[in-house]
Amino acid sequence: GFRSLNVALRQKLDLYANVRPTYYLDGVPSPVKAPQEMDMVTFRENTEDVYAGIEWEAGTEDGEQVRTFLEEEMDAEGIHEGPVGIGIKPITEFGTKRLVREAIDYALENNRDSVTLIHKGNIMKYTEGQFRDWGYEVAQEEYGEAVITEDTLWEERDGEQPEDTLVVNDRIADNMLQQLLTRTAEYDVLAMPNLNGDYLSDAAGAQIGGLGIAPGANFGEGRVLAEPVHGSAPKYAGQDKVNPTAMILSGRLLFEYLGWEDAADLIGEAVEQTIASKYVTYDLHRQIEGGEKVSTSEYAERVAETIEDLA
Structure with missing residues (x-):
């Protein structure tokens, strides 16, 4: 069964795509040398993988029945005793x-250069390996000349990407984690199974200054549920101190989904101006010299005032 309300909502509403735009906001402290190189969007499959909620607790009758079935009916090996x-x-x-x-x-709609399929198909050949293979099938069978694979790009065009063409490639998940740091600017849109998406999108968020500024949204057919990447933090409840930027920018994604681009742009510009003025919550203040530490509500009010000034 489900152990998370978020997972349950994604499953019940069939919100199959978790989309997380990750880009640098000027003035935000970052642990990397060139955070401005980060401008990517992760597409994380939201309903399958080990997050599907199909699991059995150790020591239960159901769990032992599954174990017996795997060992006796499917000849599964490698499960330790106990x-x-x-x-x-x-x-x-x-x-x-x-x-x-x-x-x-x-x-294609946003003039991006590439889509990278992230997987551990070298080890999990029949699950994540299938993810890679099925991903390439979509690219090659449904998009014609609008899409070219990386292999074809190098075999037939010596690496020269045709204008108005999208490159589809793939990377092993653990290798991709280090390439996020070492070759950030080479990656654009990433598509991956559920667990890999959780890891990679959080790692990308760290490079732009942390999850406090990382927005996200869950998309299904005709519905969307926006939420910050960081999830909940019950220990800070009622303290009026945490950074609301990720929540505000998640709201911006809702306006983009509705096609209200002007409203979305106003929100983004207001957030950037507020942070650039060093009027920030405690998590950013401790890293910014000469900044003014403010509460959650004070920060949000400044963003709202800036929107009014810009409108």
């Missing part, structure tokens, strides 16, 4: 293709 927790990792053709299709459509 209590064991078991989870299922479903990766379907349907779930994979609709996510990759969403990522490619976004990239």
Whole structure:
């Protein structure tokens, strides 16, 4: 069963694509030398993988039944003796293709250069390897000359990307984690299974200054649920101190979804101006020399006032 309200909502509403734009806001302290090179969008499959909620607790009757079935009926090996927790990792053709299709459509509509499929198919060949293969099938069978694979790019064009063409490639997940740091500017739109997406999008958020400024939204057919990347922080409840930027920018994504680009642009500009003025919450203040530390509500009020001034 589900152990998370977020996961339950994504499943019940079929919010299959978790989309996280990750870009640098001027003035935000960052642990990397060139945070401005980060401008990517992650598409994380939201309903499958080990987050599907299909698991059994160690020591339970159901868990032991699954173990017995795996060992006796499926000849599974390598499960050590004693209590064991078991989870299922479903990766379907349907779930994979609709996510990759969403990522490619976004990239083409927004003049992006590439879509990278992230996976551990070198180890998990029948799940994440299938994710990679099905992703390439979408690219090659549904988009014609608008999309070219990286292999074809180098084999036939010596690496020269045709104008108005999207490149689709793939990377192993652990390698991609270090390439986020070492070759940031080379990546644009990323598409990946659920667990990899959780890891990679959080790592990308750290490079632009942390999850306090990282927005996200969950998309389904005709519906969207926006939420900050950082999730909840119950220990700060009622203290009026945490950074609301990620929540505000998640709201901006809702306006973009509705096609209200002017409103979305106003929100983005107001947030950037507020941070640039060093009027920030405690998490940024401790890293900014000469800044003014303010509460959650004071920061939000300044953003709202700036929107009014810009409008």
